[in-house]
Amino acid sequence: MKEQDRITKLLAKLLQQTQEGTLVWEAGKPPRDLTFGTEDVADTVFISEKKGRILRLFPYKTKFYTDEEEYHWEDGVALDISDEKESSWWRFPQNPIILDLLEAVKFNTVDVEGFINGLLSEED
Amino acid sequence: MSSYFTIFTRLGSISSIIGLFLTIWILNRLRRIHRNFLFQARFPDLKRKIARHRSSLSKLLTAYDDSADQVEIELKKCQSNLCSLKPKVARSLRGDIKRLVIDIKDISRSSSHPSKEETRNVYMSLVFIEQELENLSEDIKWGPKE
Numbered sequence: 001m002k003e004q005d006r007i008t009k010l011l012a013k014l015l016q017q018t019q020e021g022t023l024v025w026e027a028g029k030p031p032r033d034l035t036f037g038t039e040d041v042a043d044t045v046f047i048s049e050k051k052g053r054i055l056r057l058f059p060y061k062t063k064f065y066t067d068e069e070e071y072h073w074e075d076g077v078a079l080d081i082s083d084e085k086e087s088s089w090w091r092f093p094q095n096p097i098i099l100d101l102l103e104a105v106k107f108n109t110v111d112v113e114g115f116i117n118g119l120l121s122e123e124d
Numbered sequence: 125m126s127s128y129f130t131i132f133t134r135l136g137s138i139s140s141i142i143g144l145f146l147t148i149w150i151l152n153r154l155r156r157i158h159r160n161f162l163f164q165a166r167f168p169d170l171k172r173k174i175a176r177h178r179s180s181l182s183k184l185l186t187a188y189d190d191s192a193d194q195v196e197i198e199l200k201k202c203q204s205n206l207c208s209l210k211p212k213v214a215r216s217l218r219g220d221i222k223r224l225v226i227d228i229k230d231i232s233r234s235s236s237h238p239s240k241e242e243t244r245n246v247y248m249s250l251v252f253i254e255q256e257l258e259n260l261s262e263d264i265k266w267g268p269k270e
Contacts, residue, residue, distance in 0.1 A: 004255065012248055019186045096175060096254050100182035107186050 004093070011079075011097040014055075018104045023048055025105045030058060031086035039063050040076075046105045054082045057102060077102045160264050163212055167261050170209055171254065177202040178250040185243055192237035199238060199246060203228045217256050224249045 017023035025046040034042045042060040049055070057079045063071040077098050080091040092098065107113070163170075180198050184191040203225055210221045228246060231238045238246075 005252075008248075008251060008255070012244075012251070015182070016244065019182075019188075096178060096251055100179060103179070103183060104186045107183075113187055113190075 007093060008095060008097065011092065011095055011101065014050075015097055015101045015104060018101060018108060021108060023050070025057065025109055027109050031082075033082075033087055034058065034060075046102075046109065054084065056080050056082050056088070057098070057105060059102060159212070159214070163214070164261070164264060166212055167257065170212065171257050171261075173205045174209070174250055174254050174257065177205065178247060178254060181243060181247045181250065185240065185247065188240050188243070195238050195243050196232070199228050199231060199243075202246070202250070203232070213257070214260055217253065217260060220249070220253055220256065224253065 014023060018025065025048045028045050028047055030042040030045045034040070034045065040060045040062045042058045045056050045058040047054060047056055057077070059075065059077050061073045062076055064074045065071045078091055079098050079101065080088045082088045177198065181195070181202075184195050184198060188195075206221050206225050206228075210218055210225070213221065224246065227242075227249070231242050231246070
C-alpha cells in the first residue's frame, strides 16, 4: 500500500473515532513552538492522546507572498505528533481528511449537538 | 519502365498506409491533449465540487442520527456531479469514479436510509478521488500521460 494511502486510512480512523466520541480532544492555547520564530498565526490548538503520543490539531494562517512586499493570508490546518515538552516531532502531510477532522473536533468540543438540543428543549 | 512504375505504385501504397496510422496516432494525441487541457481548465471547479461533497458527508456523519435524510440527498447530488466529472478525467481515474457511481446507485436503490457504514465508504472513495485528481493535475504539468 502506498504511504499516502496508509496515512489517509489512519486519518480516516482518527476522524471516525472523533465523530463517534471515542477520541476526545481538548482545546488550549498554542504552545511556544507554534508562536515563536514563525510568521504563521495559530490561536487555538486541539490536543488529544493516542497510544502514548500527543496529537495536536490546529488551524493557522500563513503569509503567502506574491511579491517581495506583497502577501495575503492563507488558511491551513495542521496535525502533528508532539512530545510532552510541546515540541513537534512529525507533521502529517496535507490531506483533505484533516480539514474534516477539525470540523468534527470543533463540533464535539463545543458540543454543538448538546447546545442545539438544550435550546430546543428550553423552548418546549 | 513498367517496373519503375510498379515500385512507385507500391511505395505510394505503403506511404498511404503509414499515413493512415500516423493520422490515427495524431488524432489520438490531439484527443488526449484536448482532454488534458479541459481537465486543467476545469480542475479547480471539479475539485471544489468533490471537496464540498466530501465535507458535507463528513459533517453529516458527525451528527448522523439526525441527518439520515440529508445523507440521501447529498449522495444523489454527489452522483450527478461524479457522472459529469467522469468523461473529463484520465482513464485511470474513470474506473474509480464509475465504481463509486454504481455503489451510490446501489445504496439509493435500497428502501432504507443509507447506513453509517455505507456513507463512510462513499466518503473514503471521495477522499481517494480528490487525492487522485490532485496527483493527476501534478502529472499533467510534467507531460500528458494516461
